[in-house]
Amino acid sequence: METLTLNLSFLINVPVQKVWTALTDPEIVKQYFFGTKLQTSWKIGDPITFSGEWEGKEYIDKGTVLQIETGRLIAYNYWSSFSGKEDKPENYANITYQLEQEGNQTKLTIQQDSIADQQALAHSEQNWKMVVNSMKELIEK
Numbered sequence: 001m002e003t004l005t006l007n008l009s010f011l012i013n014v015p016v017q018k019v020w021t022a023l024t025d026p027e028i029v030k031q032y033f034f035g036t037k038l039q040t041s042w043k044i045g046d047p048i049t050f051s052g053e054w055e056g057k058e059y060i061d062k063g064t065v066l067q068i069e070t071g072r073l074i075a076y077n078y079w080s081s082f083s084g085k086e087d088k089p090e091n092y093a094n095i096t097y098q099l100e101q102e103g104n105q106t107k108l109t110i111q112q113d114s115i116a117d118q119q120a121l122a123h124s125e126q127n128w129k130m131v132v133n134s135m136k137e138l139i140e141k
Helices: 016-024 026-032 118-139
Strands: 004-012 037-040 047-054 057-069 073-078 093-102 105-115
Touching (some): 016 026, 016 093, 016 118, 026 118, 057 093
Antiparallel strands (some): 004 105, 047 057, 073 093, 093 105
């Protein structure tokens, strides 16, 4: 079955290190990512979980850290308990955050693969835009 890949880029008006911290520090993540509790060691091969409550329903989304280059790149695979799909390898998506300094701004590129169809792609795009815009608002202060 063919799937779609989402690629989004954002310019954030702070240095790379500040965006990196916002992506990797659980206390900051919780402030802009729908109250999500992030847990991971950020070591390749270690688990990563996102848990919390959304619209009155508890969730635990999970994956594995696949790649990490401090200040540059984070990649992990990801399964959502809201996906309606069984927790097995073929139902995991790969998420990549890439950071590049552009003058005194940071370009954040997010890639998500294994998206089922155009409707799911539009939904993911909307969610990522909300999350990143909330992060921008928080860290550009």
